[in-house]
Amino acid sequence: MKVRSWGLVGGGKGSQIGGAHRIGATMDGAFSLRAGALDIDPKAGAAYARSLGVDKDRAYGSWQEMLEGERGRKDPIELVTVATPNNTHYEIVKAFLEAGIHVLCEKPLTMTVKEALALEKLATRKQRMLAVNFGYTGYPMVREARAMVSSGKLGAIRLVVAEFAHGHHSDAADADNPRVRWRYDPQQAGVSSVLADCGIHALQMAEWVLGQRCESLSAHFLSTIESRELEDDASVQVLMDGGTTCRLWSSAVAIGHQHGLTLQVFGEKGGVAWAQEHPNQLLYTALNKPTQVLERGSAGLSKDTVDSTRIAVGHPEGMVSAFANVYRDLDLALGGNKRAAARLPTVSDGISMVKAVHAAAKSAKADGRRVKL
Ligand SMILES: NC(=O)c1ccc[n+]([C@@H]2O[C@H](COP(=O)([O-])OP(=O)(O)OC[C@H]3O[C@@H](n4cnc5c(N)ncnc54)[C@H](O)[C@@H]3O)[C@@H](O)[C@H]2O)c1
CATH class of the missing domain: 3.30.360.10 (Dihydrodipicolinate Reductase; domain 2)
Incomplete structure (x- = not known):
C-alpha cells in the first residue's frame, strides 16, 4: 500500500478539530503526517509537531515556512489539510495549490464567493484536488x-x-x-x-x-x-x-x-x-x-x-471514522477511483x-x- 505524505496547517494542541483530522487521516494507513505548521504560535506549533513524530526540519513555525520548505524538497507532501480559522483559508489554500499540492480545506471554504470561485479556477488550472471537509x-x-x-x-x-x-x-x-x-x-x-x-x-x-x-x-x-x-x-x-x-x-x-x-x-x-x-x-x-x-x-x-x-x-463507529472515510476517499480518488471521487465533498x-x-x-x-x- 502506498503511504501518501501529508501535511497539516492549524489543528494545534487544544484545537477543536485538529485531533479528528490526525486520527482520520492516518486511520487506514494511507496518509502519514510528515510536515506541519500547527499553531499560530510558531514555537508551540513546532514543538507539538515534533511530539507527533514529525521530523525537526519539517516541524515548521508558520505555513509560509512550510510552503518554502516543502517546495524545496524532492519528497514534498502530496496533500495538505487546512484547519485554521476561517478568515485564513483563502490565502493558505491558494498558496498550496499554486505550489502543486492537493488540499483538503475546512469549511467554510472562504469568506467571500469571489474567493471561493477563484480557488476553484486555480485548482482546475493546476489540476489539483480541492476538497472541503464536510466530514459528516x-x-x-x-x-x-x-x-x-x-x-x-x-x-x-x-x-x-x-x-x-x-x-x-x-x-x-x-x-x-x-x-x-x-x-x-x-x-x-x-x-x-x-x-x-x-x-x-x-x-x-x-x-x-x-x-x-x-x-x-x-x-x-x-x-x-x-x-x-x-x-x-x-x-x-x-x-x-x-x-x-x-x-x-x-x-x-x-x-x-x-x-x-x-x-x-x-x-x-x-x-x-x-x-x-x-x-x-x-x-x-x-x-x-x-x-x-x-x-x-x-x-x-x-x-x-x-x-x-x-x-x-453493533460496535459503534463515530465522527473520526466519518473523517477517516473522507480521507480514504481522497486516497482512492488520488489513485483514480471515480466512485470515491464522486463521494467526496x-x-x-x-x-x-x-x-x-x-x-x-x-x-x-x-x-x-x-x-x-
Ligand atoms: N468539519 C467540522 O466538523 C468542523 C468542526 C469544527 C471546526 N471546523 C473548522 O475547522 C477550522 C478550525 O476550527 P477549530 O474549531 O479547530 O479552531 P480552534 O480555534 O480550536 O483551532 C485553530 C488552530 O489553528 C491554529 N492557527 C490559527 N492561525 C494559524 C495560522 N495562521 N497558521 C497555523 N496555525 C494557525 C491555532 O493555533 C489553533 O491550533 C475552522 O475553519 C472551523 O470552521 C470544522
Whole structure:
C-alpha cells in the first residue's frame, strides 16, 4: 500500500478539530503526517509537531515556512489539510495549490464567493484536488440515505428538514467570553455566525443526499443575546434546483440540544431520518408501513455504505471514522477511483455553501425576501 505524505496547517494542541483530522487521516494507513505548521504560535506549533513524530526540519513555525520548505524538497507532501480559522483559508489554500499540492480545506471554504470561485479556477488550472471537509458525509448511514434517494426507493423527494441546532452559546453571561465573542463579531466572523459555522453542515448534507443544489432561499436571523451583532439562530427556507424544498434550522441557543445535527428526507414512497448523535442507525419508513431501524454493518445496505464501514454491526463507529472515510476517499480518488471521487465533498460544495451564507445574510437583512444563489 502506498503511504501518501501529508501535511497539516492549524489543528494545534487544544484545537477543536485538529485531533479528528490526525486520527482520520492516518486511520487506514494511507496518509502519514510528515510536515506541519500547527499553531499560530510558531514555537508551540513546532514543538507539538515534533511530539507527533514529525521530523525537526519539517516541524515548521508558520505555513509560509512550510510552503518554502516543502517546495524545496524532492519528497514534498502530496496533500495538505487546512484547519485554521476561517478568515485564513483563502490565502493558505491558494498558496498550496499554486505550489502543486492537493488540499483538503475546512469549511467554510472562504469568506467571500469571489474567493471561493477563484480557488476553484486555480485548482482546475493546476489540476489539483480541492476538497472541503464536510466530514459528516463520511458517515456510512448518511451514505445509505443518499443511496436510497438516488435509487428511487423513497420516490420523488417532497421535502427535506435539516437541523444543526445546539445550545452551547445560550448563557448571556458568557457572551463576552473571548472564545465565544469573536463568533458574533462581523469583523472576524464575516456576514454570518451560526449559519456559516453550523447550518452549512446540515444544508450541504441535504444537497449531497438529494443530489440537488440550492437555487434560492429566504432567511430569518435572530440575535437573541443583545450584545451579538451576528445571528445566533437562523431559519432558512431553501428551494433546491430539483424542485425540493429544504427547511433549515440552525441555532446556538437551543438549550438542551447537544450536537444537534439531524436530517429528515420525505419522499412520495417513504422517508428517512438520521441524527449525528446516533450515527449508526438510519430510520426508514415506507409509505403505510411501520418504521424500520437500518443498522450500519447489517446486511442489505448499499455499496457506498459497505465500503465506508470498518467494524461489525453493533460496535459503534463515530465522527473520526466519518473523517477517516473522507480521507480514504481522497486516497482512492488520488489513485483514480471515480466512485470515491464522486463521494467526496468538493470545491463545488464549498462554493455552494459560501453562496448560501451570503444569500441568507442578504435575505435576512431584507426581512426574508427570496434571494437567488
Ligand atoms: N468539519 C467540522 O466538523 C468542523 C468542526 C469544527 C471546526 N471546523 C473548522 O475547522 C477550522 C478550525 O476550527 P477549530 O474549531 O479547530 O479552531 P480552534 O480555534 O480550536 O483551532 C485553530 C488552530 O489553528 C491554529 N492557527 C490559527 N492561525 C494559524 C495560522 N495562521 N497558521 C497555523 N496555525 C494557525 C491555532 O493555533 C489553533 O491550533 C475552522 O475553519 C472551523 O470552521 C470544522
